Amino acid sequence: MREQTFDHLIIGAGIIGLTLAKNILEKYPKSSIAIIDKEPEIGFHSSGRNSGVLHAGFYYTSDSLKARFTKEGCLFWRDFCERNNLKINKCGKAVVCKNEKELETLYELKKRGDTNKVPLYIIDQKELKDYEPNAKTYKKALWSPLTATVDPKEILNHLKKDLEYRGVKFFFNTAYKHKVDDNSIVAGNYVFHYKKLINAAGLYADAIAKDFGFSQNYIIIPFKGVYLEYTGKDKPLKTNIYPVPNIKNPFLGVHYTIKVDGTIKIGPTAIPSFWRESYNKFNRFKLNEFLQIVKWETLLFLTNAFGFRNLALEEIRKYNRKYLVNQAVSMVEKIDKSKFNKWGKPGIRAQLLNTKTKKLEMDFLVQGDNKTVHILNAVSPAFTASYPFTKWVVEKYL
Numbered sequence: 001m002r003e004q005t006f007d008h009l010i011i012g013a014g015i016i017g018l019t020l021a022k023n024i025l026e027k028y029p030k031s032s033i034a035i036i037d038k039e040p041e042i043g044f045h046s047s048g049r050n051s052g053v054l055h056a057g058f059y060y061t062s063d064s065l066k067a068r069f070t071k072e073g074c075l076f077w078r079d080f081c082e083r084n085n086l087k088i089n090k091c092g093k094a095v096v097c098k099n100e101k102e103l104e105t106l107y108e109l110k111k112r113g114d115t116n117k118v119p120l121y122i123i124d125q126k127e128l129k130d131y132e133p134n135a136k137t138y139k140k141a142l143w144s145p146l147t148a149t150v151d152p153k154e155i156l157n158h159l160k161k162d163l164e165y166r167g168v169k170f171f172f173n174t175a176y177k178h179k180v181d182d183n184s185i186v187a188g189n190y191v192f193h194y195k196k197l198i199n200a201a202g203l204y205a206d207a208i209a210k211d212f213g214f215s216q217n218y219i220i221i222p223f224k225g226v227y228l229e230y231t232g233k234d235k236p237l238k239t240n241i242y243p244v245p246n247i248k249n250p251f252l253g254v255h256y257t258i259k260v261d262g263t264i265k266i267g268p269t270a271i272p273s274f275w276r277e278s279y280n281k282f283n284r285f286k287l288n289e290f291l292q293i294v295k296w297e298t299l300l301f302l303t304n305a306f307g308f309r310n311l312a313l314e315e316i317r318k319y320n321r322k323y324l325v326n327q328a329v330s331m332v333e334k335i336d337k338s339k340f341n342k343w344g345k346p347g348i349r350a351q352l353l354n355t356k357t358k359k360l361e362m363d364f365l366v367q368g369d370n371k372t373v374h375i376l377n378a379v380s381p382a383f384t385a386s387y388p389f390t391k392w393v394v395e396k397y398l
Contacts, residue, residue, distance in 0.1 A: 001186070001189055001190060001191050002189060002190050002191070003190065003191045003192075003193065004034065004169075004171075004190050004191070004192050004193070005032075005192075005193040005194070006032045006033060006034040006169070006192065006193070006194050006195075007028070007031040007032045007033065007194070007195045007196065008021075008024050008028075008031055008032070008033045008034075008194065008195065008196050008197075008198065008398075009033075009034050009036070009185075009192050009194035009196070009197045009198070010033065010034065010035045010036070010197075010198045010200060011036055011037075011176055011187075011197070011198070011199050011200060011201045011208060012035070012036075012037060012199070012200035012201045012202055012205075013035050013036075013037035013039070013041075013042040013043070013044075013160075013170065013172070014042070014043055014044075014045065014046060014047035014048075014156075014200065014202055015043065015047040015152070015155075015156060015159075015382065015383050015386045016047075016200040016202075016375055016378050016382060016386055016389075016390060017035050017037075017198075017200040018035070018042065018156060018159040018160065018163060019159070019386040019387045019389075019390040019391075020198055020200060020390045020393065020394070021033050021035060021163050021168050022159065022162075022163065022387070022390075023387070023390050023391045023393075023394045024394055024398065025163075025166055025168070026391075027394055027395075027398070028398075032167070032169075033163075033167070033168045033169070034168070034169045034170075034171060034192065034194075035163075035168060035169070035170050035171070036170075036171040036174040036176070036187050036188070036192070037170075037171070037172055037174065038173070038174065038175030038176070038188075039172065039173070040172050040173055041172060042156045042157070042160050042170075043152065043153055043156040045202055045203060045277070045347075045348065046202055046203075046347055046348065046349065046350060046382075047152060047156060047202075047383060048152055048153050048156065049225075049345055049346070049347030049348075050152055050347060050380070050383055051149075051227070051257050051265075051268070052149045052150050052151060052152050052257070052259060052260065053093075053147065053148075053149055053240065053257060053381075053384075054073075054074045054077050054078065054088075054146075054147060054148045054149065054150060054383075054384050055070055055074060055147065055380070055381040055384045056070070056071060056074055056093070056113075056118050056119070056120070056144045056146040056147045057070030057071035057073075057074060057113075057116050057118045057146075057381075057384075058109055058110075058112050058113030058116060058118045058120050058142075058144065059109065059112065059245070059247070059252070060112065060116070060363075061112060062112070062115045062116055064362070064363045065363050065364040065385075065389065065392075066363055066364060066381065066385065067112070067115075067116045068388075068392075069364075069385035069388040069389045069392065070116075070381050070384055070385045071116060071117065071118050071146070072385075072387075072388040073381070073384045073385040073386060073387055073388050073389070074146050074147075074148070074384050075146070076387045076388065077150060077155070077384065077387070078090070078146075078148060080155070080387075081150055081155070084158055086150070086151070086154050086155060086158060087150065087151045087154060087260040087261075088148055088149070088150050088260065089148060089149045089150075089258060089259070089260045089262070090148045091147070091148065091149060091238060091239045091240055091258045092131065092143065092144055092145050092146075092147050092148075092239050092240070093143075093144040093147035093239065093240040093241070093242060094128060094131055094132050094135050094137075094141050094142065094143055094144075094239055094240070094241050094242070095109065095141060095142040095144070095242045095243070095244060096128070096135055096136065096137035096138075096141045096241060096242070096243060096244070096331050097137055097138050097139075097140070097141070097243070097244045098138050098243075098244075098330065099138055100138075102138065102243075102244040103138060103139055103140060103244075105244045105245075105247060106122070106140060106141070106142055106244050107122070108247065109142060109244070109247075110122055110142060113142075113144075118144070118146065119144070119145055119146055120142060120143070120144055121142070121143045121145075122140055122141075122142060122143075123140065123141050123142070123143050124139070124140060124141075125137060125139070125140075125141075127141075127143075128141045128143075131143055131239055132237065132238060132239045132241065133333075134236055134237055134332045134333050134334060134335070135237075135239075135241050135331065135332060135333075136330070136331055136332055136333050137331075147240060149240070149257065149258060149259055149260050150260060151259075151260050152383060171187070171188065171190065173188060174187050174188030174189075174190065175187060175188060176201065176204075176208055178211065179211045179212060182371050183195070183371065185197065196371065196372070196373070196398060197371065197372045197373070198372070198373045198374075198375070198393070198397075198398075199212075199372065199373065199374040199375060200375045200378070202350050202378070203220055203222065203276045203277065203348060203350045204220075204276070205220070205350070205374060205375060205376050205378075206218050206219055206220045206352065206376055207220075208374070209367065209374035209376060212371075212372045212374065214367040214368070214372075214374045214376075215367065215374060215376055217354060217355050217356045218352050218353065218354060218355065218361070218365075218376055218377075219292070219293075219296060219352075219353050219355055220276065220350045220351065220352060220353070221272065221293065221296060221297065221300075221351050221352075221353045221360070222272075222273040222275070222276050222277075222278065222293070222348045222349065222350060222351070223251075223270045223271060223272055223273060223315075223348070223349040223351055224269060224270075224271045224272075224273045224278060224279075224346055224347075224348055224349075225267065225268030225269055225270060225271075225346065225347045225348070225349055226267055226268055226269050226271075226343060226344065226346045226347075227257070227265040227266065227267035227268050227343070227344040228265060228266050228267055228321065228324060228325065228340045228341070228342065228343060228344070229263055229264070229265045229340070229342040229343075229344055230263065230264040230265065230266075230335075230339050230340055231339050231340075231341055231342050232336055232339035234336075235262060235264070236264070236332070236334070236335050236336075237256055237258060237264050237332070237335075238258065239258060240255065240256055240257055240258055241255060241256040241331050241332065242255040242256075243255060243331060248306070248307070249306065249307065249311065249360065250351065250360060250362055250379065250380070251270040251311075252380075253327075254266060254267060254268075254318070254324060254327040254328050255267075255328070255331075256328060256331070256332075265344060266324065266325065266327075266328040266340060267318075267324065267344070268347070269315055269318040269319070269324070270311070270315050270349065271312075271315040271316060271318065271319070272297055272308075272311075272312050272315070273293075273348060274290050274293055274294055274297070275289040275290045275293060276289055276293075276348065276350075277348060278348065279346050279347075279348065280346070296353065296355070297312075299358070300353075300358065303358065305358040305359065306358070306359050306360060321340070321341070324340075325337050325340045328340075349379055349380070350377075350378075350379065351377075351379055352365060352376055352377035352379075361376075361377045363377070364377055364378055364382070364385075364389060365377035366393060366396075366397065368397045373393065373397040373398070375393065
């Protein structure tokens with residue numbers, strides 16, 4: 001096997017891995033850095049399959065890392081896209097509600113937004129029409145002017161090109177295999193030596209971390225997200241429309257997203273999956289993953305831990321196109337339901353489960369020591385928060 005030596009070795013060529021490299025170079029410009037990935041290209045999984053929404057940062061409690069980094073990340077990427085002539089749709093977002101109970105949650109979101117110093121406005125039905133004539137709400141809505149949409153793959157490609165120019169080495173089709181010692185691993189056809197290893201492997205971050213003595217009480221539970229695209233030639237919406245979410249879980253409900261090219265899509269689903277990369281039928285099926293994940297999902301279903309049974313049954317219904325469309329139609333005055341007939345590329349949300357508490361981790365989670373760092377939970381809004389979040393990782397752990 002060939003040997004390679006670097007100051008910093010990053011596992012995972014998604015948005016977290018690439019912004020980690022960017023932040024390491026900004027702090028240690030002479031550092032030698034390698035990024036390895038088991039796939040043939042950057043952003044093959046979550047980073048290249050997400051909705052492209054830059055979140056404003058008002059969903060999260062003020063004591064969370066998500067609250068700390070989402071607004072800053074949103075502002076960073078808005079500026080980054082403008083400076084580098086990358087596509088961005090500054091369409092904003094309206095959060096609408098259906099009844100008095102949801103109206104209470106709407107005010108809670110406003111309170112969180114104020115605490116997190118996020119520009120956010122409670123508007124009435126008449127004002128809502130000024131932002132989105134087709135939106136429908138009960139009494140009040142929230143307007144988020146910072147929310148925007150971008151092209152995730154375009155941003156990733158721009159970052160990769162810049163990192164390569166600055167000397168970062170990429171090794172694709174180079175899957176992590178095992179730890180050799182405190183400063184070496186085997187990946188692909190290489191033995192990599194390093195001063196510091198950073199595990200940003202997404203769906204497999206928990207499994208890799210266990211080789212180094214971390215993630216002892218955690219496992220990734222995958223949730224499959226799919227969007228339906230509107231194929232009509234008309235443009236019945238101009239801004240993102242979201243429902244009031246159930247703030248007890250990390251999913252935001254079926255919503256309208258306006259992509260950078262103006263395409264309207266609804267979703268996503270959040271369907272529990274039985275193995276980590278279950279994008280299409282039995283492609284990438286792994287029996288050991290299936291047995292491990294089904295064991296935990298069965299336990300969660302039987303005990304209804306954190307409402308998992310209710311969530312699973314509700315999400316499974318969304319496999320029915322008609323049901324999914326009807327979830328979205330209630331938020332608008334008028335739209336041609338028959339034009340939602342194209343399924344988008346599915347994505348998998350790598351959601352971390354605490355096996356002791358039997359609850360999903362709601363915030364970013366990092367573990368590490370003086371040799372390795374493991375980013376175990378980097379779910380939405382990880383793309384938005386990635387730059388300030390990984391800057392914090394570098395400051396705290398490197």
